[in-house]
Amino acid sequence: MDSKEINDGLHQRIKQEKTIEVNKVNEDKHQPLSNEKIKTTMSVEEVREQMQKLREDTINQVDEHLQDMVSKIVEGIQCIETNKYEKYYNDKKKVVEGDVLSEKEFQVRNSMLTDLCNEVNHLRALSNICVTVLFILTVNTAVDDYATTGSLQLGFTTLKLGFNKFSYVVSMWLKMMMFSIGVYIAYTVWAQKRMKLSPKSNKIKIWDNSWLFLFIIYQIAFLIVPSKFIMENNLPPPSACVILMEQLRILMKIHAFVRSTVPSIISYKSHTENNKSPIPGFSNFLYFMFAPTIVYRDNYPRTKEIRWRFVAWHFFQFSMVLHVMTSMFERWVIPTYKNYGLEPFNLQKFILRYFNTVLPGSIIFICGFYGLLHTWMNACAELLRFGDRLFYKDWWNSVTYARYYRTWNVVVHDWLYFYIYKDFYENIVPRNKLVAICSVFFISAIFHEYIIGFSLRLFCPIMLLTFGGLGFGLVFLTRRNTSIFGNIFLWFSLITGSGFLICLYSMEYFARINCPKRYDNIYDLIIPRFLLCYEDDMR
Template identity: 45%
Template sequence: MENMNGESRTSRHDNGALPSKHGRLEGNGSSDVTMKKIAKLQELQENMIRQMDEQFKEIVGHMVEGIDNVDHVNHFHYDNAKYSNRAKSSKDGKLSDKIFLARESLLTDLFQIKHFYTIYNIFIAILIILFLNTAVYDIVSTGTLNLGLSLIQWNFGKFHIFFLMWILMMIGTVGVYCSMHFWAHYRKEYYGKSASRKAWDYGWLGLYIIYQVIFGIWPVAQVLKYNLPPASSMALLMEQVRLIMKSHAFVRSNIPRALTYKPHSEQDEKKLIPEFGHFLYFLFVPTLVYRDSYPRTHKISWHKVIWHFLEVVGVIFYVSFIFERFLVPLFNQYGVKHFGPEHLVVSIFGSMMPATLAFLCAFFGLLHSWMNAFAEMTRFADRMFYKDWWNANSYAEYYRMWNLVVHDWLYTYIFKDYCLLIKSKSRLGPTLTVFIVSAIVHEYILMFVFRFFYPLLFVAFGGFSAALVFLTGSSSKRGNLFMWLTLCLGTGVLTAAYSMEWYARINCPQVLDTVTDFFVPRSWFCNAVKQ
């Protein structure tokens, strides 16, 4: 039979061979060559398919790994369960509460990624280069080896006085616990006597206010009396503010226990006030929000503690090099030579990058290294002291993520209590109050560290920054660019202004009486005198 083309179904191939039952060609010698060629092609085809399959699997594997890595990195940018610092209340209208979870700091997690750890190594390399640069400069210019230690030694001078003052402040803070314990356990004697109980409560409230006022004045008096240098003054005043915030957190958190206690109820009298061990532990853990217990790690890793403290020492050297090499030469002749508008502009722009670098160093040294060192020593498991503020697209995000330790205290004991007091849904008043309180405390520390009143930081923090919180709300990358540009510009302006006033106090004569001179910037008159 023939097919539609007129060919027999069993017709021979062109070479005259017939297909066998196994599909092989049988015929003369030329068919053997053809068979070898076909076999070779089949083998090549199989190899090619196998290689393509392996390459495809490898590509897919890399894609999946890349997606996992992207997810691993991108989850840092979102306020998910791990990096959330508040738990929503089940009651409608009630503000959320601070939560504590066992988690590492954000940079600690990021340093697990090779690319981020390389950036960390770059900063260490720059520190080593600055160290060598200073050594060479000292040897060539002075013939001695200083390594930038003179500036550090001067700033941290009279450290023994600071340590003595710190011990006395700690003793005074322990007195808060003793007083609280005495008040709570003896107020039950006045149960059923409302007038006597009110007198007891208001009397102790008055003593507590007097204590806080004395605690706010005494350390400043010691700073001025012994003329502590800037770094020692700042350390003492920051400890003063920290202990005041700790005392308030403990008192505010435990007063409701005593107020709701009833003698004949099932409430345990021993739980009126937490044990002293809880209070003492709270004084040293890196948080300002009080809880009876916190998540704890199983053991202390002392090599982490040592490494974090070494990072703090490295940051101190870093900041010292920045000031000594980049900032001091810009302003140390203020009051000696004439500073015109052009010099002022050059100084401001010249101080932007060094000041921003010093700002980043201060963030890393204090909020990462110092906090993690104490967290490790106290086995405090919640190391989320900051979020990814560098990715903030607005100042509202920046201030919420920059310093969670202070932010949580302001939110818990200022913002929430203010909202509870006014019983209003408006957040404008509480938010402005938080900014004003924070600005006052920052300006208070700088005022007595530098020994002059120049409220630029207060204006910048309580004025411009507060306004930017309400005016900027962009979620685009342009918002992040605007945040960084204004942050660098503001840091440069503040650094230049405070530096000029510092050297005006050194190089310019005092023309006003002592009290007026403290509050009126001398740099306003110094340059006019030198013209």
Template identity: 40%
Template sequence: MTDLRKRTKSPAEQTEAEKYANKEAKKPTFSYRESPLTVLISTSLHIRAIYHIFVAILIMLLIDTVVYDLIERGKINVGLNVIANGFGDIGRGVRLWLFDLSIALAFYPALKIYGSSRMLLKNLPGLQRVWTGFGIIGLVSLETLLIAVPTWDLGRQHLAIASSAAVTCEMFRFVMKIHAVAISCIPRFHNEKIPLPTFKSYLYFLFAPTLVYRDEYPRTKKIRWEVVTFHILEVFAIIFYNSFLWERFILPYWSDYGKQPRIEAGTVVRGMFACVLPGVISFLCGFYCLLHAWLNAFAELLRFGDRLFYEDWWTTSQFSKYYRAWNLVVHSWLRDHIYKPIAPSAGKVLATFIVFFISSVAHEMVLALSFGFFYPVLLMEFGVLGLLLLPLTDAIGRRFPHTLNLLMWLSFFFGNGLLWSLYPMEYFARQNCPPSERDSFFMPKSWSCPEIILKPNWTFQNPFDIIH
């Protein structure tokens, strides 16, 4: 009797094309998915009410500021100066972005030339190995050029904070994009039956809201322009919201920091706690702006069907799940191109450490080039404390999920309060303190200027003593 069942081929029997197809099938697939907040806001009246609460808070703070400015100053100033200063010299920022874009576009013809030349050498394995070495050197050189030129330019002359942040984020985005394409082409170089990416696919990937390369992605049938407009308006509203928080809550506490030679420790501590609430609001707004509104706007413009850019990180009780769910776009790239290649030989612990180190250094570079100084507060919070909390919260979070979720949110409050205090302190200390021979990009100035002192004759009274 003939066996009609389909027999699975062994790896030795499979062709290169079949091996590649099987390997691609095992990779995480893209599908038609909406962002979690899109689903929650559209299906839950409770979540929609929370969204409306944030909008109402913005409107009330705006009204409060307008009334205050009209009464005290006779004019209206609601954060527009902060936006103008933050995006200052935007033309220089655009030029740096165009440079990075030109390097990313030049990568494609270089890839085609490399692939065609390699096929010509298919019967000369020795020369193929040499050509592979040249290819690796060329890729590393392009990635280094993408990072080095903007870094040199921003280090030579400081650019406005928001413009610098945009340039540095785009710099890293282009590096990760071309690296992902190069890695995806490795099996194609070994078999001419598997074509290299077309320029159309490559160009689409450069602007698609993902860092994981595929020749094709799920595509929606049409662009919903009302969705694009709504998300773009949200982006502008959140930029205004953050600039408003900066002007309303940060500048009053820290803009004069360093003008006086001494400052009381109590004033510093009080200012830090005053920055906790605006810090966490800015943290939530930044997440919503970049990972929800901005990416969904681009996804809709490009008809990109998979919009799972993050998961419900706000409910987690483990830092490991938070780091995975917070930004699936970057996490997927780090997993595929850093963690998975390293883990089999280095082990999971070392691979995790390397991933955290690379990610924290990249984040710190964005802040250092944006502010114009190196002050590794985020590096310590994310790359050191966050890494140490991984095993602790993994063990305890499973047993006490609700308690650990509360503690995680407390850490978000305190962590963002410190970020919104220490970076402005250093920023304004460098502006207000007298120049010194010890001034350096890497040496914090706020540690020595101004001098932090205890309040003279300070005493503590028992708050429970109500008998006088």
């Protein structure tokens, strides 16, 4: 046999075997399965189902774990952000425990703008934009000065005239500080004598009431003497304003010192306190008199060292802000109102004057905040290594007037809260929030008007009416507002309101220079003269 025949035989045999296998498979398909085959088939299905179930369970568990991990990461980030900014808001608890309000907690922390400018590049860019705008306004002022006077004034004329009697300011400030030290000496005499008296002695009541009467006399005299000094020496408004602000600062500090320490003197018992005197040392008192706070503590958190570059930079910023404010007055406010009362009344011109004052008024308002509450306070705090720099909060984000008043000036707000509101709520009119709030607004409005009135030497109670009346009402009208429109309304009212205040006070100031007297009695003092300048023209 040749090879071709052999190959053909092999192919035919293979074909026959394949045919037999196919037939066998077809027969198996039509035959019933045996028990063993059924068991084998069922076990495979069960394994497949279990594997599918295991796969689903595994996927679900992994998904749950991933969700938990993501949630924990997000919570951690939120916690970090909360803790990062919580230091600005946990200075005192808002919860009222029974009838007693909580106390302020001091801690080491920067001012809000200090941290924001260091951490947020966008805010730093916004700050650079503001500097650029102020620079352009300065150039505008310089060009106007040169065009009108042939020289560059740049606000220095206003500064020179405003502080040409600065030696009087220094003299009065030194006298006020000496009187304050005298109060500490008198307080020490009262405390030492009282601790020696028997608690059951009738002399204690006489002793306490006598010194309380003297303390009230001191407070009244401390209000009268500096204001009389200003009127007698005819101090210009900036110099007068410095004296009056220092007068109220010292007066509030003395009240805070006495109010905070007297209870420990009254409750002192020598046989139970190991003869440790509760009288604060003179160094504690002296530090408090210069510290940038008006809430008294025996000790405050302190920083480790003085950063002299920080001090120099903030004092430099303060001088620049003061320059911008005086330039605004010299360039926009004074030329607009200096002839008030010399020309016939014109409603269109009056409206134009007001709108010309809105922009410089808003710049003066913001510069006043930044210059006093940020640059000056931070520089003084650094010099004294005072750790708590919470002089303000993010008032610019407020959507209600209640929050704005709490965050705009934290230093003054703390004093009003702890020494006025707290005393009224706990002792004078227990658990009556409305009376406590009214007392805070009334006292604050009175002293705001007091500073403006004696600085300008006039009585035109615009601040008293707007702050104590309209401002008080807006607290209740906006207290439930949570939308962005509340913040828009706040800024609109602040910008237009600052222009309104500068407008009316400038009109009254120059009216008393340009307009003749209509009365020679008390009416000339209490009736705003800008209302009488055009009385004949309006008839």
